[in-house]
Amino acid sequence: MTAKILVVDDQPINLRLMQARLRDEYFEVILATSGAEAIEICRRETVDLVLLDVMMPEMDGYEVCRRLKADPACRHIPVVLITALDDMRNRITGLEAGADDFLTKPVRDLPLFSRIRSLTRLKILSDEMRTRAETTMRVLAGNEADAVAESGTGGSVLVVVDSPAEGERLSRILRSEHTVRVHVGPVADLEAAAIEPTDLLAIDLQAESFDPLRLCSLVRSNEATRPLPILVLASDGRDETRIAKALELGANDYILRPVDRNELLARARTQVKRRRYDESLRRSLQQTIELATVDALTGLSNRRFFESHLTASIARARTDAKDLSLLIADIDHFKQINDGWGHAVGDGVLRDVAARTRDSLRACDLACRIGGEEFVVVMPDADSEAAAAIAERLRRVVADQPFPIGGEMISVTISVGFSTLIADDTDATLTKRADQALYEAKRLGRNRVVLRAA
Amino acid sequence: MTAKILVVDDQPINLRLMQARLRDEYFEVILATSGAEAIEICRRETVDLVLLDVMMPEMDGYEVCRRLKADPACRHIPVVLITALDDMRNRITGLEAGADDFLTKPVRDLPLFSRIRSLTRLKILSDEMRTRAETTMRVLAGNEADAVAESGTGGSVLVVVDSPAEGERLSRILRSEHTVRVHVGPVADLEAAAIEPTDLLAIDLQAESFDPLRLCSLVRSNEATRPLPILVLASDGRDETRIAKALELGANDYILRPVDRNELLARARTQVKRRRYDESLRRSLQQTIELATVDALTGLSNRRFFESHLTASIARARTDAKDLSLLIADIDHFKQINDGWGHAVGDGVLRDVAARTRDSLRACDLACRIGGEEFVVVMPDADSEAAAAIAERLRRVVADQPFPIGGEMISVTISVGFSTLIADDTDATLTKRADQALYEAKRLGRNRVVLRAA
Numbered sequence: 091m092t093a094k095i096l097v098v099d100d101q102p103i104n105l106r107l108m109q110a111r112l113r114d115e116y117f118e119v120i121l122a123t124s125g126a127e128a129i130e131i132c133r134r135e136t137v138d139l140v141l142l143d144v145m146m147p148e149m150d151g152y153e154v155c156r157r158l159k160a161d162p163a164c165r166h167i168p169v170v171l172i173t174a175l176d177d178m179r180n181r182i183t184g185l186e187a188g189a190d191d192f193l194t195k196p197v198r199d200l201p202l203f204s205r206i207r208s209l210t211r212l213k214i215l216s217d218e219m220r221t222r223a224e225t226t227m228r229v230l231a232g233n234e235a236d237a238v239a240e241s242g243t244g245g246s247v248l249v250v251v252d253s254p255a256e257g258e259r260l261s262r263i264l265r266s267e268h269t270v271r272v273h274v275g276p277v278a279d280l281e282a283a284a285i286e287p288t289d290l291l292a293i294d295l296q297a298e299s300f301d302p303l304r305l306c307s308l309v310r311s312n313e314a315t316r317p318l319p320i321l322v323l324a325s326d327g328r329d330e331t332r333i334a335k336a337l338e339l340g341a342n343d344y345i346l347r348p349v350d351r352n353e354l355l356a357r358a359r360t361q362v363k364r365r366r367y368d369e370s371l372r373r374s375l376q377q378t379i380e381l382a383t384v385d386a387l388t389g390l391s392n393r394r395f396f397e398s399h400l401t402a403s404i405a406r407a408r409t410d411a412k413d414l415s416l417l418i419a420d421i422d423h424f425k426q427i428n429d430g431w432g433h434a435v436g437d438g439v440l441r442d443v444a445a446r447t448r449d450s451l452r453a454c455d456l457a458c459r460i461g462g463e464e465f466v467v468v469m470p471d472a473d474s475e476a477a478a479a480i481a482e483r484l485r486r487v488v489a490d491q492p493f494p495i496g497g498e499m500i501s502v503t504i505s506v507g508f509s510t511l512i513a514d515d516t517d518a519t520l521t522k523r524a525d526q527a528l529y530e531a532k533r534l535g536r537n538r539v540v541l542r543a544a
Numbered sequence: 545m546t547a548k549i550l551v552v553d554d555q556p557i558n559l560r561l562m563q564a565r566l567r568d569e570y571f572e573v574i575l576a577t578s579g580a581e582a583i584e585i586c587r588r589e590t591v592d593l594v595l596l597d598v599m600m601p602e603m604d605g606y607e608v609c610r611r612l613k614a615d616p617a618c619r620h621i622p623v624v625l626i627t628a629l630d631d632m633r634n635r636i637t638g639l640e641a642g643a644d645d646f647l648t649k650p651v652r653d654l655p656l657f658s659r660i661r662s663l664t665r666l667k668i669l670s671d672e673m674r675t676r677a678e679t680t681m682r683v684l685a686g687n688e689a690d691a692v693a694e695s696g697t698g699g700s701v702l703v704v705v706d707s708p709a710e711g712e713r714l715s716r717i718l719r720s721e722h723t724v725r726v727h728v729g730p731v732a733d734l735e736a737a738a739i740e741p742t743d744l745l746a747i748d749l750q751a752e753s754f755d756p757l758r759l760c761s762l763v764r765s766n767e768a769t770r771p772l773p774i775l776v777l778a779s780d781g782r783d784e785t786r787i788a789k790a791l792e793l794g795a796n797d798y799i800l801r802p803v804d805r806n807e808l809l810a811r812a813r814t815q816v817k818r819r820r821y822d823e824s825l826r827r828s829l830q831q832t833i834e835l836a837t838v839d840a841l842t843g844l845s846n847r848r849f850f851e852s853h854l855t856a857s858i859a860r861a862r863t864d865a866k867d868l869s870l871l872i873a874d875i876d877h878f879k880q881i882n883d884g885w886g887h888a889v890g891d892g893v894l895r896d897v898a899a900r901t902r903d904s905l906r907a908c909d910l911a912c913r914i915g916g917e918e919f920v921v922v923m924p925d926a927d928s929e930a931a932a933a934i935a936e937r938l939r940r941v942v943a944d945q946p947f948p949i950g951g952e953m954i955s956v957t958i959s960v961g962f963s964t965l966i967a968d969d970t971d972a973t974l975t976k977r978a979d980q981a982l983y984e985a986k987r988l989g990r991n992r993v994v995l996r997a998a
Contacts (some may be wrong), residue, residue, distance in 0.1 A: 091665060092761040092793045116757055116793055118765035136767040211545065211665075217767075219672050303570055307546040311572035313590040313671075339546045339570055375829075381836035381848065394835065 093138035093210035094118040098128040098154065099172075100146045108141065115203060125149035129157055132164040138210045144173040144184070152187040159188030166220055166367075168209040172197060178350050185356035191343065200334055208337035219371050242359030242366075243267040245289035250277055250305065252297040260292060260323075263351050264358060276300035277308075288318060289362045295324040295332055295344070303335055310340035317368060319361040323347060385459040387437055388444035396458035396466055400517050403456075403468050407511055415477030417467040417508040418524045419447070419484060422536040424463035431496045439493055439502060446487045451480065466524075474510045474541055481506045481539040489537055503537035510541075547592035547664035548572040552582040552608065553626075554600045562595065569657060579603035583611055586618040592664045598627040598638070606641045613642030620674055620821075622663040626651060632804050639810035645797065654788055662791035673825050696813030696820075697721040699743035704731055704759065706751040714746065714777075717805050718812060730754035731762075742772060743816045749778040749786055749798070757789055764794035771822060773815040777801060839913040841891055842898035850912035850920055854971050857910075857922050861965055869931030871921040871962040872978045873901070873938060876990040878917035885950045893947055893956060900941045905934065920978075928964045928995055935960045935993040943991055957991035964995075 095117050097108045102123065109119045120137070122128040125146060131137065140158065144151035151171050158164045168190040173180060176194040184192050191205055245268045251257045257272035264270045271286075276299065291309060295302045302322065309315045320341040324333050333344050342364075345357050383395040391399070400416070407414035421427075421443060428436035440463065447457045447465060456468045467484070469477055485506050492499040507527025509520055527542035534540065549571050551562045556577065563573045574591070576582040579600060585591065594612065598605035605625050612618045622644040627634060630648040638646050645659055699722045705711045711726035718724045722744075730753065745763060749756045756776065763769045774795040778787050787798050796818075799811050837849040845853070854870070861868040875881075875897060882890035894917065901911045901919060910922045921938070923931055939960050946953040961981025963974055981996035988994065 092764045094765040116761040116789075118761060138765070214770075215669060215672070218669070307570040307572060310546045311548040311592070316668075335570075378836045379832050382832045 091207075091211060091214060092116050092118065093206070093214065094120065094136060095139045095141060095206065095210075096120045096122060096128060096131055096137045097141045098122045098125065098146075098151075099143040100124060101143075104143065111199075111202075112206075117206070125151070125154035125157075128154055129161075129164070132158055132167055133161070137167050138213055139206060140167055140169045141206075142169055142171050142189075144171050144175075144180070152183055155184065155187040155189050166213065166216070168213055170205060170209070178353065182350075182352045182356055185353065185360060188360070190360065200330060204334035204337045208341070212342065216368055216371070219368075219375065242361075242363035245269070245358070245362035245365070246287055247271070247290045247292060247358065247362075248273060248286075248288045249292045250297075250300075250302075251294040252299050256294065260349070260354070263349070263354050264292070267355055268358065268362070274299075277305060289365045290319050290321060290358055292321045292323065292358070293341075295322040295329055295336060296347075303332065303339060306336055306339045306341050317365070319343075319365050321345065321357060321361055323349065388441050388459050390444050390448070390465070391456060391458040393458065393460040396456075396460055396468070397517070399456055399458075400468055400521070403470055404511065404515070404517060404520070407470060412471045413473040413476075414511040414520075415469040415472040415474065415480075415508055416511075416520050416524045417469065417477065417481050417484070417506060418521075418528045419465045419467070419481075419504045419506045420528055420532070421463040421488075422503045422505055422532075427495065427502070435495055439495065442493055443488055443502070443504065446491075447484060450483050450487045455480070472510075474508075474543070477508050477510060478539065478541060481508050485537065485539055505531035505536045506539040507531050508539070508541055510543075545661075545665060545668060546570050546572065547660070547668065548574065548590060549593045549595060549660065549664075550574045550576060550582060550585055550591045551595045552576045552579065552600075552605075553597040554578060555597075558597065565653075565656075566660075571660070579605070579608035579611075582608055583615075583618070586612055586621055587615070591621050592667055593660055594621055594623045595660075596623055596625050596643075598625050598629075598634070606637055609638065609641040609643050620667065620670070622667055624659060624663070632807065636804075636806045636810055639807065639814065642814070644814065654784060658788035658791045662795070666796065670822055670825070673822075673829065696815075696817035699723070699812070699816035699819070700741055701725070701744045701746060701812065701816075702727060702740075702742045703746045704751075704754075704756075705748040706753050710748065714803070714808070717803070717808050718746070721809055722812065722816070731759060743819045744773050744775060744812055746775045746777065746812070747795075749776040749783055749790060750801075757786070757793060760790055760793045760795050771819070773797075773819050775799065775811060775815055777803065842895050842913050844898050844902070844919070845910060845912040847912065847914040850910075850914055850922070851971070853910055853912075854922055854975070857924055858965065858969070858971060858974070861924060866925045867927040867930075868965040868974075869923040869926040869928065869962055870965075870974050870978045871923065871931065871935050871938070871960060872975075872982045873919045873921070873935075873958045873960045874982055874986070875917040875942075876957045876959055876986075881949065881956070889949055893949065896947055897942055897956070897958065900945075901938060904937050904941045909934070926964075928962075928997070931962050931964060932993065932995060935962050939991065939993055959985035959990045960993040961985050962993070962995055964997075 095112055097105055097119060099105050100123055105121045109121060112119045120131060122131055126149060128140065132140065142151045142154055155169050155171065158167065158169060169188065170191045170193055171184045171189045172193050172195060174195045181192050190209055193201060247264050247268045247270050249257055249260050249270060249272045251260065251272065251274060254274055257274055261270045261272050293302050293305055306320055309318055309320060322336045322341050322344045324344050324346055326346045336344065342361055343357050345354055383391060385392040403414055427439055444459060451457060451467060454470050458466050460466050469480060472480065485504060489503045492501045505528060507524050507530065509523035509527060511520055523542040527540040531538050531540040549566055551559055551573060553559050554577055559575045563575060566573045574585060576585055580603060582594065586594065596605045596608055609623050609625065612621065612623060623642065624645045624647055625638045625643045626647050626649060628649045635646050644663055647655060701718050701722045701724050703711055703714050703724060703726045705714065705726065705728060708728055711728055715724045715726050747756050747759055760774055763772055763774060776790045776795045776798045778798050778800055780800040790798065796815055797811050799808055837845055839846040857868055881893055898913060905911060905921060908924050912920050914920050923934060926934065939958060943957045946955045959982060961978050961984065963977035963981060965974060977996040981994040985992050985994040
């Protein structure tokens with residue numbers, strides 16, 4: 091996939107050269123000759139990656155990187171620093187500034203393009219979710235996401251290596267900031283790794299007792315492990331094409347041996363941070379969806395969800411030529427509970443009735459609270475006989491076991507009406523019959539089930 | 545990026561051969577020897593792509609494809625049919641069955657891997673959104689999405705070619721099912737294409753007056769056009785590596801010249817369908833987010849949004865060392881309107897007040913309806929003087945212009961209280977002071993603005 095790349099360098103000749111190389115590979119290129127200009131562009135436009143020269147007058151690349159990563163509008167854009175120097179201190183400074191990687195001049199094609207492709211692919215993957223979730227997240231989750239994005243320590247790291255000694259070496263470094271598990275040899279049961287909460291997978295690319303590239307592929311091919319960041323450990327010079335392949339398969343970053351303690355920690359923090367950021371986006375989106383569809387008091391679906399669900403269920407019943415029944419239940423004399431013991435006690439009873447309802451239904455039934463003390467259940471594939479059985483079971487689980495109310499155990503009952511789908515029913519007519527049946531159940535003395543046939 | 549691929553063939557030897565080729569490229573492979581088994585696997589597991597032999601006993605590949613595409617649980621999985629025959633009729637049958645592409649035996653590496661990479665990349669891109677949105681969508685949007693996914697006609701197609709004659713040739717075919725615009729030569733202003741609602745971009749890969757690969761790259765690099773499907777027109781034999789490059793850059797499909805009418809229509813329909821499906825996912829997610837945060841009656845933000853927004857705004861004001869003011873407005877004697885003219889009229893007044901409020905605020909202010917006839921406005925960067933001016937403007941736009949109530953024009957007023965952030969404020973204390981100020985405004989005779997200093 092192609093991408094839009096911002097190249098930042100104070101030397102026009104460097105800019106032109108890099109532009110030509112990138113355009114030959116069909117990337118779209120924007121140029122900036124200073125850090126200030128680069129920041130301006132990132133705030134204004136969609137940029138997929140920044141290639142950033144470190145040595146610039148006024149504001150150097152580290153500072154530009156720091157500012158980009160501190161700005162909520164830009165922090166998701168990957169930054170690759172380009173420098174003439176390849177000493178470890180500069181590398182760490184760059185990573186600490188939030189850079190996603192480091193390339194040393196002269197920049198060769200293989201590392202350049204494999205890095206760009208890998209970083210932009212990851213960005214584009216999360217863009218959709220980010221644009222949807224970020225606004226909501228910032229308000230609904232308050233500053234939680236910001237806070238979370240600040241810290242890349244305290245993660246859970248799974249190290250997969252060839253020998254216990256190597257595992258111990260890496261673990262000793264990583265343990266200072268994370269919880270570390272070491273796995274020696276082939277990961278037979280990947281699911282186990284997925285189930286335990288893991289924030290980062292560190293894989294030895296030089297392992298021989300298993301195929302590390304195959305492991306990268308396995309992690310990326312399973313839905314459960316797909317979002318897990320992968321950091322591979324490789325050897326300078328020897329592993330260049332294997333590194334490129336690992337990045338192509340979906341590894342997020344690599345580190346070269348001999349492993350520098352500070353570099354490993356910095357790269358691990360970057361990945362753990364990103365993982366947490368992505369997770370907080372996902373959580374926020376999930377929460378938003380729940381807020382829109384779930385009744386906060388009881389955890390059942392809300393009225394809005396019920397209405398759409400009923401429409402869809404009727405359509406499906408028609409297509410599949412199956413039955414469908416609808417049940418409406420109302421707690422008898424609920425007002426007396428609320429008035430007598432207060433709302434808190436009333437709410438407790440509602441929650442309890444909801445829980446009993448949920449427990450007494452089939453997996454395919456959907457229970458909703460549609461208002462005050464009124465509940466409905468949509469029952470696909472249930473004719474009047476099956477629905478009557480479910481309704482009666484529901485009436486009993488409420489009536490048979492008293493509720494703890496104001497320190498006493500007090501009996502509560504519900505009245506239930508239900509209806510079954512007929513040929514020319516609409517949502518409204520089906521609901522209306524169930525409602526009439528409920529009314530009838532109330533009129534007949536409550537704590538009973540009534541069917542309203544067509 | 546790697547992916548999990550299901551290979552379906554009744555010949556074990558074919559299965560083994562394909563498995564070896566795919567595993568060499570680090571794809572994860574699952575095998576099935578019949579259509580029934582394949583469908584079972586797709587329903588149960590996460591599959592990223594199906595490579596499906598057409599000639600199988602019992603259920604042939606077309607039927608398997610049809611069933612997969614008819615099943616909401618599987619229809620998003622790309623299907624590539626593999627056949628010994630390459631005549632046009634089979635091709636069309638496959639496309640009509642919903643196949644995403646066709647490969648002819650013997651299947652060569654370049655078309656195989658470029659197709660797999662392109663299709664799985666597109667799938668993985670939309671997976672995240674799909675898994676979030678699909679459940680909600682199915683219920684909240686009812687069967688709209690299903691209906692939409694059924695039809696791939698009536699789309700808006702933009703054809704980009706070298707010559708008017710070629711444009712007319714393609715347009716004549718596509719016009720029978722879509723609205724077609726033809727663009728001859730370089731697309732200088734891509735934004736125009738993005739702004740007009742387009743469902744499909746058909747690009748001539750043999751064009752010489754512009755670089756078609758560059759155009760693919762441009763479309764994919766701009767956020768606005770990124771989701772647009774691209775179909776490239778190429779020449780058999782001559783363009784193989786260019787086709788692979790186009791797919792790599794993000795083209796969704798290709799068709800070979802001489803263009804067969806039915807094949808072009810079938811491929812266009814497939815892309816338009818997918819585009820609509822993706823759009824309906826996006827819309828549904830957007831709606832869900834709105835449902836969770838917007839007050840349905842007035843379109844202002846709701847109480848839940850207000851509460852999180854206030855927390856976030858206070859934190860931001862502290863970080864930036866800026867002012868923040870909070871205003872609470874309440875419609876005077878609203879109960880008389882509701883009781884006298886009914887709820888419908890009351891709702892009309894609420895909507896009208898909300899609209900006037902929105903119009904009288906600065907862009908950075910956020911107005912919310914937090915209950916019955918009560919509104920709040922969060923005003924970042926506003927000290928007590930600025931907030932007083934905004935509050936007074938708001939009071940006036942309500943009081944100065946009477947409301948249409950029951951056929952008459954009747955004057956309505958609001959009382960407004962506001963407070964300004966001080967050092968040790970919490971959400972609760974800031975809100976409480978604004979509330980006390982509102983109470984004071986009511987007590988002093990209504991239709992006025994009161995500040996409650998700390």
